[in-house]
Amino acid sequence: MDYKVLYRKYRPDNFSSIIGQDYMISILKNAIKNDKISHAYIFSGPRGTGKTSTAKVFAKAINCLNPTEDGPCNKCESCLHFKENADIIEIDAASNNGVDEIREIINNIKLAPAYSKYKVYIIDEVHMLSTSAFNALLLTLEEPPKHVVFILATTNIEAVPITILSRCQRFDFHKIAISDIIKRLNYVVSNENIKIDSDALEEIAYISDGGMRDALSILDQLSSTSEKITIEDVIEHFGSVSKKQISDLYQLILQNDVDNFDKMMKKFKELAIDYKVLIKKLLEKIEEEAIFSKKNSEYQGLSYQQLKEMAFELADISNYVNISIDPYLLIEITLLKYFQNTMKEEIKTTKLEPEDQKIISREINTKSMTNIKTPDSVVSENNEEESEIISREIISTPETYDELIKVRVNNCFVNAKKEYLQKMKELWKTFIANLKDKNLLNLLVDCNVVTASDKIAVLTNLVDGTANLINGKLKDIEDKFNKESKTEYKFIALSENKWNEEKQEYIINLKNKHEYQYMEEPELKEVTENNIDNIEKIAYDIFDKEKIEIE
Numbered sequence: 292m293d294y295k296v297l298y299r300k301y302r303p304d305n306f307s308s309i310i311g312q313d314y315m316i317s318i319l320k321n322a323i324k325n326d327k328i329s330h331a332y333i334f335s336g337p338r339g340t341g342k343t344s345t346a347k348v349f350a351k352a353i354n355c356l357n358p359t360e361d362g363p364c365n366k367c368e369s370c371l372h373f374k375e376n377a378d379i380i381e382i383d384a385a386s387n388n389g390v391d392e393i394r395e396i397i398n399n400i401k402l403a404p405a406y407s408k409y410k411v412y413i414i415d416e417v418h419m420l421s422t423s424a425f426n427a428l429l430l431t432l433e434e435p436p437k438h439v440v441f442i443l444a445t446t447n448i449e450a451v452p453i454t455i456l457s458r459c460q461r462f463d464f465h466k467i468a469i470s471d472i473i474k475r476l477n478y479v480v481s482n483e484n485i486k487i488d489s490d491a492l493e494e495i496a497y498i499s500d501g502g503m504r505d506a507l508s509i510l511d512q513l514s515s516t517s518e519k520i521t522i523e524d525v526i527e528h529f530g531s532v533s534k535k536q537i538s539d540l541y542q543l544i545l546q547n548d549v550d551n552f553d554k555m556m557k558k559f560k561e562l563a564i565d566y567k568v569l570i571k572k573l574l575e576k577i578e579e580e581a582i583f584s585k586k587n588s589e590y591q592g593l594s595y596q597q598l599k600e601m602a603f604e605l606a607d608i609s610n611y612v613n614i615s616i617d618p619y620l621l622i623e624i625t626l627l628k629y630f631q632n633t634m635k636e637e638i639k640t641t642k643l644e645p646e647d648q649k650i651i652s653r654e655i656n657t658k659s660m661t662n663i664k665t666p667d668s669v670v671s672e673n674n675e676e677e678s679e680i681i682s683r684e685i686i687s688t689p690e691t692y693d694e695l696i697k698v699r700v701n702n703c704f705v706n707a708k709k710e711y712l713q714k715m716k717e718l719w720k721t722f723i724a725n726l727k728d729k730n731l732l733n734l735l736v737d738c739n740v741v742t743a744s745d746k747i748a749v750l751t752n753l754v755d756g757t758a759n760l761i762n763g764k765l766k767d768i769e770d771k772f773n774k775e776s777k778t779e780y781k782f783i784a785l786s787e788n789k790w791n792e793e794k795q796e797y798i799i800n801l802k803n804k805h806e807y808q809y810m811e812e813p814e815l816k817e818v819t820e821n822n823i824d825n826i827e828k829i830a831y832d833i834f835d836k837e838k839i840e841i842e
């Protein structure tokens with residue numbers, strides 16, 4: 292069977308056979324119905340999502356002599372001769388830079404269409420045009436004759452000049468939903484009498500990643516080699532990984548079977564399993580387990596917290612896995628963290644957390660007390676130094692940390708740079724090596740510097756409790772560090788979990804071109820009216836209310 296047969300054969304010839312882009316199709320249909328055809332459209336979106344197909348159906352429909360509700364009639368003169376119609380001009384900007392073609396457009400554009408109502412120019416991968424071709428195109432887009440329609444298509448809208456975009460009606464094509472692809476594949480296999488197991492068909496939809504063209508190509512290839520397509524065929528030929536394999540992998544983690552886990556990961560690599568599919572499937576497994584763990588009190592797997600952490604770490608890998616030498620290795624190392632030996636350690640540290648919190652709050656409570664004057668102590672005034680210590684401890688409540696973390700991480704992102712991070716890592720290493728204060732050393736020894744600007748460095752620690760303890764001693768840490776390194780750095784600590792969330796947000800913001808602006812830091816709070824209430828409440832437990840006066 293010819294490789295592209297199915298894909299060509301099932302290329303949409305009316306609007307209802309374009310899958311998964313209902314919203315845009317309805318707008319185009321309305322435009323035809325109301326005779327409001329724009330002179331320029333731009334279709335953007337991933338490959339195989341129907342941009343060119345839609346362009347062709349639309350071009351056919353606006354030239355059709357008897358258009359129907361569903362677009363072209365496919366029976367009239369115009370429809371029947373669409374393929375050889377000289378008024379439909381297709382240009383693939385990917386195969387050449389297009390200057391000559393665009394020049395030709397300009398030269399011929401004034402000529403009326405030879406056979407049809409509209410001359411339609413479909414320019415595929417328009418972002419590949421050279422600058423001079425774009426400039427030439429721009430001229431024609433500025434004042435196009437009435438009988439001309441441009442349909443530009445691109446997989447990279449960011450690379451299309453804004454001057455072009457502003458003259459086009461824009462349509463964003465999105466990846467086609469798996470359920471829609473399954474529906475279409477089912478239609479094709481029953482029409483073509485192809486024998487395929489339903490899980491194999493779903494797997495094809497899955498690995499085609501929202502592209503109908505890929506889904507049909509895969510189906511095509513498999514149907515030419517197998518009598519009946521099974522899930523094993525799909526996995527073997529298209530670098531996928533089955534649900535069972537993912538489930539086995541998870542079991543190996545739970546059973547602490549490092550050897551077989553390692554073997555399995557190596558096998559994935561050997562089979563060239565698509566690592567993106569692998570990560571995606573692992574994430575789905577994690578979601579499944581997380582839901583199961585919440586529903587069953589006797590759930591034996593990893594804790595919800597660990598699953599969440601694992602999900603964030605895997606998602607994180609997929610952000611830079613493209614440039615890494617061996618993505619399988621990164622995935623393996625990430626998953627190894629969740630083997631039992633490490634789990635024990637983590638459980639131990641996690642258990643410390645509530646204790647740590649108690650210690651902090653006990654400290655706050657006792658120190659706060661010293662600032663409350665019972666009638667007896669009114670005579671002995673607090674000295675300045677002591678009240679400063681008190682207010683510093685009062686700011687160290689978990690709520691204030693959250694605010695401070697938010698602000699300092701944000702301010703660090705304003706001009707975080709790789710070279711600052713490298714320099715800071717060096718300075719931090721020296722600082723830790725020379726640190727004499729044992730308590731501080733215990734607190735900081737497991738910290739990592741994860742990002743830095745010229746003013747702020749972000750530290751992470753495995754558990755929230757430790758990070759908060761560090762934040763309670765920031766002033767001390769900063770003083771010591773800056774004195775030794777002759778810098779003026781500020782620090783902030785957060786758990787690895789929280790950091791992963793911040794990182795995700797940063798990446799999203801980066802994509803949306805959000806610019807970070809400096810935020811003002813929350814002030815170190817003096818004993819103000821707001822926290823007097825709090826102190827009063829604490830004091831109630833110990834003193835008779837009548838005798839308390841708060842400064």
Ligand SMILES: [Zn+2]
Binds near residue numbers: 356357367
């Ligand atoms: Zn027609």
